[in-house]
Amino acid sequence: MFSYELGLFPSGSMMPAFTSSFGWAGAVTNLLWHMTLPVLSLALVGWAGPMLIMRTTMQDVVDADYVDFARAQGYDEPTVMTRFGARNALIPVVTQGIIGIAFMIDGSVIVETVFSWPGIGQLLVNAIFAKDLPTALAAFYTLGVLIVVLRLITDVVYTMIDPRIEFGGEA
Template sequence: MPYLIRRLLQMAFVLWAVATIVFLMFRLMPGDPSAAFIDPTFTVEQQQAVRAQFGLDRPLPQQYLIYLGNLLHGEFGLSFRQRQPVLGMVLEVLPNTLLLTLTALLIAYAFGTLLGALMAWKRGGRFEAISVPLVLTTRAAPEFWVGMVMLAIFAFGLGWLPSGGANVAGAQYASEWDRILSLDYLRHLALPALTLAIYLQGLPALLMRSSMLEVMREEFVTMARMKGLPERTIMLRHAARNALLPLVTAFALGFGQSVGGNVVVENVFSWPGLGRLLAEAIANSDYPLAQCAFLLIALVLVLMNFLADLLYGLLDPRVAHGRG
């Protein structure tokens, strides 16, 4: 319990720090934030009235206190451009980002884990000599380049999959679940998820390979070989199972990082997610919308870090005892 309380206090401090940095970042940037929604034909009185509507006519310390007070009450302000609550706009696109991230991570970690185990099993052979450079290449390749290649092949070349968006224009569904579970949505999800998975699979592959090589030097693996167990059984039931611990926590951390790191993929495929919304908000100087998106990303990151820490302690009791 003391550990949980300490971690919760740390999370609260991190969120406060992020909220403060986001507040100062947008207000100390060059330019007038009100220029995005004030027409040049407005009179001086009209311009002052609009600034007062958004609280931009008050001193910066007072704006900051109002800002913190609104956050504590769940108020994130109105969009400068669309004049509607930004929280609703962010929550509307959040499911698309979460589904894209989760799908890509499941593909990446399923393939990467298997590939990493095989590289460790075939260490020193031709398979490892080919696989390691290939994994490093996909990890280093820019996401926008991979996305453009995928579009050129599967969308424009073969015509198998749509090139962008989340649904066919004008499509209507009875509910949000019907839309997400529709074949049309899954077809639109395929290319961005596969592109993101190609980039993400390098981490689990290399992490699994490294973890497997360490586990294979343990005494219980040597004992299994002395008992005459088949090599495949030793690798799958003994070595691989014990090597999965770092990947469980890496998955949780990767989920939090990917939620905020999908900006490139979402823009390449015009995927209506949080990353694309954030990029548009920054381009349009829509500071309330950008602030809300940043804070939500920070919240997901903090929660997933907390979950990864708890999972590691549950899976490895030695860590949990060390915290006491």
């Protein structure tokens, strides 16, 4: 709609067609202009889930005893919600956020193909169609390692959010 009907954004590629040279400012401007639709399509799909979970979790946290205790101590409402409420509501949101990033990485395969962007997603699709097994396995392996690293980052962020969670604790 934004590209074909309204003509606001380009529908594909990283730079305008038949352009040979830009200054650095023109190249950055064109790159950002061409990135708008792919980035929006990935971000809007990937972050809807964490926002809904944050809302639901905050509704549960608002009625908790420690939030009432913080109000009784005289903290103002924004402090109570950010310092006591949001911190305890963030653990499921971080989990969903990392899962959302993993889905965005997987969704980049489709977005790169649709918007004609060079990347690991388009490399994977081209390798599958060309029956190039080593390249396809390398792309799958790279995506898998990326997702495992994101899970490790999730565990590190858990310890920063909630000090009760420890690394290497006894089970």
